[in-house]
Amino acid sequence: MTNRYRSVFDIIGPVMIGPSSSHTAGAVAIGHVANRLFHAPIQEVVVRYFESFAQTHRGHGTDYAIISGVLGFDPADRRVPMAVDLARRLGIKIKFIEDQHLSPIGHPNTAAVTLINAEKEITVWGCSVGGGTIEIRKVDLNGLVFAPQGPLPILFVTANQPIGAALDQLFAANYRRPRVTHRLADHYIYQLDLLDRPFPEQLIQARGMSQDAILL
């Protein structure tokens, strides 16, 4: 029992542009995660596909779906089928690679999405597990590697001071597994794998004591 599906709207939904919930709507969601983690102007996108994604991304519209997510579109946005052209017109360099290896995160519907600009580079390894639901199993933020368990929501908090205990107080009842802390030279990054979406007021409190809190 994985309990990765926790809402009736994971099953009846999403409302989306076709043709495939895993290869289109799920791909939008993976692109969206990359977009939210990057939150800066994008110069270059590299999408690396594995297994089923590598074999069928063209037929399923996975290319425009991932780029839609990177641009921040909703899966039911009318612009979804035109996303690759729209992004190129914005001056974003885009490359798709069909990798013949097995998925490095152990799922046939895997895409690794890399976003680059002059200051930074991030890669998100996501898999689309069916019906539009995704998991994020690996994230590389400028060389710092995180390995979340997979299911969303995942909360990344960046702070200049140690706030682990305070985060535990806010979210521990909702932890999917214990908090992960990365201590860097001048700041801390906390990765929280959550069971359910946190209450809005909890997020406001987390933002209040940190530099940045990104909910995936």
Place this chain on the structure above:
Amino acid sequence: MYETIADLVTMADQTQRPISELIIEQEIQLSHSSREIIWATMGKNLDVMIAAAEKGRTGQGVQSATGLTGGEAVLMAKYRAAGKTLSGDTMLRAVENAIATNEVNASMGIICATPTAGSAGTLPGVLSVLKERLNLTRNQQIQFLFCASAFGMIVANQAMIAGATGGCQAEVGSASAMGAAAAVEVAGGTPQQSAEAFAMAMSNLLGLVCDPVAGLVEIPCIKRNVVGSVNALTCADMALAGLTNKIPADEVIAAMKRIGQDLPTSLRETGLGGLAATPTGIKMKMKIFGEDVSIHSEAGPDEGRES
């Protein structure tokens, strides 16, 4: 969370409430949302489903960008209207709406995934018949979707609902079983009868492979939804008549999972086996993509892999 169908049936019997109500309660708890918001959201999903089927079966219908599929829901609508049919108006209504929905999906129109986009036509096909036969109100149609989602969530968590991991049995098979169970509830059957309908519908579609031509959600996906809808209705009728599956629903789900794991990769949404590998299927793929994408692909350096 409800983890098995047996749990759902037991709780429904103990509390004398329908399965749709149990899952709404769970949703309120887990989503920190209200009943009104959850109900209205499901109502919007119903509207999307109705609009998609309508779009596919009226006027000229829709065509996919590849030109492989489209316009067949309209053909079926004309045939049904002429009245001289073999399977009768009721069954063909399901056929027409299932095809219409998946044609809209293939044409990149807006649909509601139930539980996936490839299987999006199955529940609308079932619902179109129930609405007509049982005079379902809008609220009863929403209740149908909640009940279907309760069963679908158990399949999704205990097994899988993606063609890439479980084959078509995990998509159309799951959708059909969800539709059968929910049809029993809105028709006034017992929770156990819902479970039997579910078990029969899923058992009937075990082993169904995912072999889309050119990797597109068109052939054979669109017409497989017809099988899903028709199977759901007949299994719901069997359960309401008192027939049982003998193998319990939860064990059928476990069997579906094992079969999915045993399926070779070529039959799990890679477009490499089954109908996709027929001479005509390969010809269609070459025509659309101008090359065989399974042969010409860049291996790429090994970056991004776990060391």
